[in-house]
Amino acid sequence: MHIPDGFLSTPIWVSMWVIALLIIGYAVRRTNEKLGERHVPMMGVLAAFIFAVQMLNMPVAGGTSGHMLGGVLSAIFLGPFAATIVMSTVFAVQAIFFQDGGITALGANIINMGLIGTILGYYIYQGIRKVVGGEKGILIGAGVAGWTSLMLGAISCALMLGTSGVAPLGVALPAMAGIHMFIGVIEAGLTVVIVGMVLKSRPDLMELQKI
């Protein structure tokens, strides 16, 4: 879902850069206040893992592929704002060094594939986790938040394409939502499996203070 340079109109990509920078600025301040020694390796490993897993495109319906984004996964371990720093750095490196996603579109990509998962997704996860309770709550929350955040990211991407005049909203919205319904299953599945593995082998890693 990495938007390249050339898709978004100038008012849209500039606005998305501004919104992304404001949220990242807030996230840096929050993280700066609360980050502890044990968070640092977790941030590094999650960033490395998410970069790697985003290279793993899996085939979905109709000659299309998709990969995990990892915003919800990183927020489950780190909390929404430390996870925001992890995800934003991954997208910046992808755009600068690997031409995956545009430079003008970086703000939009950070919002669609990062912030929607780390922030919105995180609160969906927390809501479900608290209502359901226990290990089951964690896993159900992770899955539902993973799928929902990927869908919301796709819808947000379609809205940006529509308002940029690239494709009519009536076309972009159902097309993006239709394909990403399936890619969301990858996001949900991998998030649940990875969180489940950590719960089994190193449950203490789930206990980091959420930032």
Add this chain to the structure above:
Amino acid sequence: MNMRWWHIGLIMALVLAGGASLFASSFPDGLERVAIDHDFIELGEGHEVIHSPMPGYVVPGISNETLATSLAGLIGTLMIFGLVYGLGKVLKGSSVK
């Protein structure tokens, strides 16, 4: 030095990134599929603002494509680990607590 959990995590990420080229699907992704089906894919071609050193996760100058992608994956994974670990150290170091 004992292996810590995050050493294992980093090794797993390196294995994934180094092996990704062998298993990753080369089908267009969701957004590319929509752009192809609705004829706006060409809007994204030739508008790059900068020249990336490893465009498309390929290290230039290596004729074996699998190797070139594996190497790009390994370089990227180590680079991002170092960058975010360093960022974390800086943020923690200036912590007001």
